[in-house]
Amino acid sequence: xxxxxxxxxxxxxxxVRMPRLLEWLGVVRPDIVCLQETKIEDPKFPHLDxxxxxxxxxxxxxxxxxxxxxxxxxxxGAVADVVRAxxxxxxxxxxxxxxxxxxxxxxxxxxxxxxGVGSDxxxxxxxxxxxxxxxxxxxxxxxPRVVLSGDFNVAPDDRDVHDPDLWRGQIMCSEPERGVFRxxxxxxxxxxxxxxxxxxxxxxxxxxxxxAFPRNHGLRIDHILLSSPLAGACxxxxxxxxxxxxxxxxxxxxxxxxxxx
DNA sequence: ATGGCTGCTTTGAGCAGA
Numbered sequence: 328x329x330x331x332x333x334x335x336x337x338x339x340x341x342x343v344r345m346p347r348l349l350e351w352l353g354v355v356r357p358d359i360v361c362l363q364e365t366k367i368e369d370p371k372f373p374h375l376d377x378x379x380x381x382x383x384x385x386x387x388x389x390x391x392x393x394x395x396x397x398x399x400x401x402x403x404g405a406v407a408d409v410v411r412a413x414x415x416x417x418x419x420x421x422x423x424x425x426x427x428x429x430x431x432x433x434x435x436x437x438x439x440x441x442x443g444v445g446s447d448x449x450x451x452x453x454x455x456x457x458x459x460x461x462x463x464x465x466x467x468x469x470x471p472r473v474v475l476s477g478d479f480n481v482a483p484d485d486r487d488v489h490d491p492d493l494w495r496g497q498i499m500c501s502e503p504e505r506g507v508f509r510x511x512x513x514x515x516x517x518x519x520x521x522x523x524x525x526x527x528x529x530x531x532x533x534x535x536x537x538x539a540f541p542r543n544h545g546l547r548i549d550h551i552l553l554s555s556p557l558a559g560a561c562x563x564x565x566x567x568x569x570x571x572x573x574x575x576x577x578x579x580x581x582x583x584x585x586x587x588x
Numbered sequence: 589a590t591g592g593c594t595g596c597t598t599t600g601a602g603c604a605g606a
Contacts, residue, residue, distance in 0.1 A: 339605080340595055364605085366596075391596055392604075440606055448604095480606070499606065534606070535593035546606075578594075578606080 328588050330562055331403075335361040335435070335476040335549055336570070336581035337532075341394070342367060344577055349380055351570055357583065358403045359428055361435035363478040365394035372396070387411035387421045395424045395435050395477070404429020413458045414465075422455070425466065431557075432470035434463065436477035444501050452480070456507040464514055467554060475516055475552040478579065483508040483518070487547035489528060499548055508550075517558035519551045519584040520566075531566050532579045540571055551584045560587045 334357040338344040341362070352360070360382075365372070367388045374384040381401045388394035399406055410425040412418065422437040436459060441452035467473050481504045485491035494500045512518065520529075530545025539545065553561055564584040571580040 343595070364595095440604080442604080442606085497606095532606070537592055539593095548606080575594095 330585040331359070331431075331588050332357045332583060332585050333359050333361075333474055333476065333551060334581050334583045335363075335478070335551055337363040337437070337478040337549060337577060337579035339364045339366075339577040339579065341365040341373070341396070343575060345373060345376065347570075347575065347577075349376065351567075351581070352380055352382065352398070355567070355581075355583065356400070357398075358400045359431075359433060359474075360398040360581075361424075361433065361476045362396040362398065363394075363435070363437035364392075365396050366391060367394055385409050385424060385426055387424045389419065389421045393421045393437055395421060395437050397424055397426055397428075397433060397435055399428055404431070413455075413462050416458055418455075423459075423462075427470070430472055432466055432473045434466060434473065434475045434477075436475070436479065438478060438480045440480050441498050441504070444496065444498055449498065453503055453507070456504075460507070460510050460514070463511060467514055471554060472556050473516075473554040474557065475511065475554075476550060476582070478549050479508065480548050481505060481508045482546040482548050483550075486527075487530070489530065489544045489546070494546070499546060511552060515554055516552035517555070517561075519553050519558065519561050519564040520547070520582065522558060522561055523564055525565075529566055529568075530580075531582055533571065535578050549579055549582050551582050553584070553586070557586055561585065562587055
């Protein structure tokens, strides 16, 4: 039995990225994919195209901004208990989808960007994260095998930043944001990427401007966290830098982790 | 010093992303 392959990818518009995404699915053949920034309303979601590619899609979308989706390869496991929002919040922003897939509980987050430290959007980010922490804790209490993945918009460590002095205290690197990441780890997760030796200066996002990608001016802000039983069964985690190359790329690259079944 | 790109929007300049 080959390992289960999990991926997360902020695709920055499903409409624009669909050809690249389908090609990537065919090459990488992940079993479960967490997508963020689909930017598409549910009635327009191209689920038939995914079905033709061998994937069932579950989604929580909106026009223009945000939007998340789960892709589950046919035969991976039964999908149940799909959740599309943090509980007890009246929030139109579609940033959460969670589902049981076989014996796994998958949580896909598109954490708010926060724009600038001290801004209204920054306060919204931290408040959203507090509610998310409570949600994750409750999920973990019910399910031992939890995958917490997505675009966290947090670079947890200076190693995850191309120029730590330039970014110190800035958005995605501020101490409160890094504190949220530590809180989530503290609930009982491992950062799958750091379970393994990694090349220095490996990132998952590069600005479209200033030739940031060829200069490797990036941040590692997309993550796959695994609860203890899954971390113990994880055999690899890597960032697929190739997916950031070529014509019309997303500004993010996918993260891919493998777990022994 | 500034902004530099991309995607989106009742189509066109402005917002948002990170």
